[in-house]
Amino acid sequence: MTHKIEVQNLYKVFGPHPQEAIKMVEQGKTKDEIMAETKHGVGVANATFHVKEGEILVVMGLSGSGKSTLVRCLNRLIDPSAGKVMIDGEDVTQLDHNQLRRFRQKHLSMVFQNFALFPHRTVRQNTEYGLEIQKVDPEIRKEKAMKALSQVGLAGWEESYPAQLSGGMQQRVGLARALALDADIMLMDEAFSALDPLIRRDMQDELLSLQDKMQKTIVFISHDLDEALKLGDRIVLMKDGFIVQEGTAEDILTNPANEYVAKFVEEVDMSKVLNAESVMIKPREVAYFSTDGPRAALRKMEHASISSIFVRKDKKLYGVVTADDAIEAAERGDKTLEKIVNTEFIKVDPDTQANDLFAMLATSKYPIAVVNDEEQLMGVIIKGSLLAKLSEKRIKEMETQ
Amino acid sequence: MENFSIPIGEAIEATIDFLVEHFAFLTKAFSEVTGNGIDILVSVMMFFHPGVLIFLFAGIAWFITKRTGIALFTLLGLALIWNMGLWDPTVSTIALVLIATLFAIILGVPLGIFAAMSQIFYRIVMPILDFMQTMPAFVYLIPAIPFFGLGKVAAIFSTVVFSMPPAIRLTCLGIKQVPNELVEAADAFGSNKWQKLFKLQLPIATPTIMAGINQTIMLALSMVVIAAMIGAKGLGGEVWKAIQRLQPGKGFEAGLGIVIVAIILDRIMQRVGGKTRT
Ligand SMILES: Nc1ncnc2c1ncn2[C@@H]1O[C@H](COP(=O)(O)OP(=O)(O)O)[C@@H](O)[C@H]1O
Ligand SMILES: [Mg+2]
Numbered sequence: 001m002t003h004k005i006e007v008q009n010l011y012k013v014f015g016p017h018p019q020e021a022i023k024m025v026e027q028g029k030t031k032d033e034i035m036a037e038t039k040h041g042v043g044v045a046n047a048t049f050h051v052k053e054g055e056i057l058v059v060m061g062l063s064g065s066g067k068s069t070l071v072r073c074l075n076r077l078i079d080p081s082a083g084k085v086m087i088d089g090e091d092v093t094q095l096d097h098n099q100l101r102r103f104r105q106k107h108l109s110m111v112f113q114n115f116a117l118f119p120h121r122t123v124r125q126n127t128e129y130g131l132e133i134q135k136v137d138p139e140i141r142k143e144k145a146m147k148a149l150s151q152v153g154l155a156g157w158e159e160s161y162p163a164q165l166s167g168g169m170q171q172r173v174g175l176a177r178a179l180a181l182d183a184d185i186m187l188m189d190e191a192f193s194a195l196d197p198l199i200r201r202d203m204q205d206e207l208l209s210l211q212d213k214m215q216k217t218i219v220f221i222s223h224d225l226d227e228a229l230k231l232g233d234r235i236v237l238m239k240d241g242f243i244v245q246e247g248t249a250e251d252i253l254t255n256p257a258n259e260y261v262a263k264f265v266e267e268v269d270m271s272k273v274l275n276a277e278s279v280m281i282k283p284r285e286v287a288y289f290s291t292d293g294p295r296a297a298l299r300k301m302e303h304a305s306i307s308s309i310f311v312r313k314d315k316k317l318y319g320v321v322t323a324d325d326a327i328e329a330a331e332r333g334d335k336t337l338e339k340i341v342n343t344e345f346i347k348v349d350p351d352t353q354a355n356d357l358f359a360m361l362a363t364s365k366y367p368i369a370v371v372n373d374e375e376q377l378m379g380v381i382i383k384g385s386l387l388a389k390l391s392e393k394r395i396k397e398m399e400t401q
Numbered sequence: 402m403e404n405f406s407i408p409i410g411e412a413i414e415a416t417i418d419f420l421v422e423h424f425a426f427l428t429k430a431f432s433e434v435t436g437n438g439i440d441i442l443v444s445v446m447m448f449f450h451p452g453v454l455i456f457l458f459a460g461i462a463w464f465i466t467k468r469t470g471i472a473l474f475t476l477l478g479l480a481l482i483w484n485m486g487l488w489d490p491t492v493s494t495i496a497l498v499l500i501a502t503l504f505a506i507i508l509g510v511p512l513g514i515f516a517a518m519s520q521i522f523y524r525i526v527m528p529i530l531d532f533m534q535t536m537p538a539f540v541y542l543i544p545a546i547p548f549f550g551l552g553k554v555a556a557i558f559s560t561v562v563f564s565m566p567p568a569i570r571l572t573c574l575g576i577k578q579v580p581n582e583l584v585e586a587a588d589a590f591g592s593n594k595w596q597k598l599f600k601l602q603l604p605i606a607t608p609t610i611m612a613g614i615n616q617t618i619m620l621a622l623s624m625v626v627i628a629a630m631i632g633a634k635g636l637g638g639e640v641w642k643a644i645q646r647l648q649p650g651k652g653f654e655a656g657l658g659i660v661i662v663a664i665i666l667d668r669i670m671q672r673v674g675g676k677t678r679t
Contacts, residue, residue, distance in 0.1 A: 072585075075589055077585050077588055077589060098593075101591040101592075101593060102591065103591075104588075104589060104590065104591040105590065105591035108589070109589070109590070110585075110586070110589040110590075112582055112585070112586060113582075114582055116580075116582040116583050116585065116586040117586075118583060118586075118600075118601060118604075118605075119605070120604045120605060129587075129590055129600075130590040130591070132600070133590055133591055133592050133596055133600075134591070177590075181590070187589075
């Protein structure tokens with residue numbers, strides 16, 4: 001079966017005589033050797049990989065490993081020295097200038113590391129750019145731009161200029177500019193690398209939720225393994241122009257193809273990959289200390305089919321009540337939860353390592369509560385949800401040891 | 402050594418002779434157009450009473466710059482010129498400068514764009530510009546005479562040639578300075594080269610191009626003064642007369658007039674360039 005994008009034996013050599021350098025790559029010489037002997041810079045060497053329709057493929061590697069060059073060969077911002085780039089069965093490397101322009105307009109949008117917004121155009125005009133180039137009717141392109149802007153949460157900022165926005169918002173414009181185009185492939189070159197960590201995480205979440213709706217084919221460049229693990233359906237790892245491994249996040253974490261990959265992986269903490277926040281589930285029901293009595297609490301537990309329920313007081317998490325206690329209290333005729341609420345339970349913050357949660361769950365009668373800095377309940381962890389998320393990884397870990 | 406002198410001078414003369422002989426229709430057309438252009442511009446300006454025109458200029462200055470100071474300077478400066486009895490030569494100088502600048506922009510900006518787009522043309526044109534800038538200004542007067550004879554048209558011709566380099570150079574620079582990532586973005590979305598030029602490169606290069614045009618105007622002004630030697634008249638002509646008649650006072654007054662015109666044009670052009678920045 002053919003994939004959305006298929007890249008075959010792709011080379012990019014910077015310098016006047018690329019063929020020489022390609023021969024040397026075929027003879028097994030490294031990028032440094034070739035540089036020393038011929039003064040040619042190997043950007044991408046013999047890359048073969050594919051991207052499936054609707055997936056996010058992350059290309060990862062250290063700075064200088066050839067990621068940007070690779071992604072620019074896909075839309076030919078950089079012309080490859082050799083090899084094929086098949087998109088929807090068409091070889092992009094064979095297109096002439098005008099065909100290439102039309103192909104880019106139809107299939108390939110791009111988001112850049114430093115946003116690359118046009119400073120003299122408003123947010124809306126930036127978003128409309130791709131459509132304007134295609135001479136789309138002004139009314140229609142305005143409509144599409146507005147839709148894209150509201151998708152990325154920038155409704156109301158249309159008439160601002162990029163310089164008036166924060167970095168995170170600027171990159172939202174970059175994203176909207178790509179989305180407005182309706183191209184089926186989105187190339188993202190370190191799109192979030194210039195953002196500070198908190199904003200960056202927001203943008204990652206947002207990309208994932210957008211992707212749920214859009215199902216575009218995305219090639220995402222990153223030098224950050226955590227980001228790659230979070231976003232990538234599959235990951236391609238590059239080193240010195242070569243692809244050293246290709247696979248799912250699990251493949252890469254558990255079966256590093258070589259020392260370089262292993263080194264990369266070592267730096268990711270498993271607990272970062274899985275923390276309390278990532279394994280928690282939404283509390284199905286919560287009781288309110290000020291208004292709910294034992295009967296109300298019971299009804300809620302019944303409704304959610306749970307055997308204990310967390311109790312909130314003044315917006316904060318206060319305690320927990322079990323179904324058994326609630327039945328007793330109801331029979332006694334208690335009007336409030338005061339006598340039965342248990343304030344001794346385990347609460348953790350969202351960054352707690354998943355591995356530590358196991359021990360906690362073993363000693364606790366209740367689910368574990370995940371609370372934020374304001375002591376508000378964010379989610380609960382029950383044995384089932386934690387096990388489900390961890391088991392695959394555990395098994396694979398044991399296999400490799 | 403002198404026996405073997407390389408015939409550079411002869412070659413140039415032969416070339417000019419050839420051009421004069423075979424391209425007379427072109428020089429004639431240029432003469433007609435510029436000659437008429439200047440006459441019309443001068444007679445339009447002369448149609449107004451100097452006082453009215455001075456207020457008009459001050460109004461234009463205020464409209465473009467929105468600075469009361471600049472408008473006031475225009476008003477007082479031009480009033481002083483009028484008071485010194487230099488109004489007619491000033492009008493003639495302004496007309497010459499405007500026409501010459503117009504030609505320099507019409508030719509220079511497209512050449513600059515072309516130099517930015519074509520590496521080969523860039524390699525050819527830049528050394529020529531360097532050469533032109535080191536050449537003493539009045540050398541440009543010499544080839545103008547065989548083509549156009551003495552007078553305003555010859556003055557305009559040499560002024561255009563002399564003042565065009567910054568327009569070419571800074572247009573080219575402005576376009577080349579557009580950040581590569583922006584050019585990549587324009588390409589990635591499938592722009593053709595005209596769309597890229599008009600929607601991205603020129604807007605971003607505008608402040609730099611305006612700086613080039615400002616320099617062009619200043620050079621044009623200085624050349625128009627020098628061109629008095631071949632009959633451009635105007636303020637330069639007044640200076641020239643004063644030198645020949647040994648009248649330092651008159652010479653200084655005309656010089657002051659030139660400075661006032663220069664400052665007014667400079668301030669106005671700076672605002673035109675600065676305003677387009679966002
Ligand atoms: N235009 C260019 N000319 C010469 N060498 C280049 C050029 N662009 C990139 N390179 C080289 O190619 C290699 C890969 O660069 P790049 O793709 O930008 O890496 P990454 O995006 O992974 O940081 C680097 O060694 C870089 O120096
Ligand atoms: Mg890069």
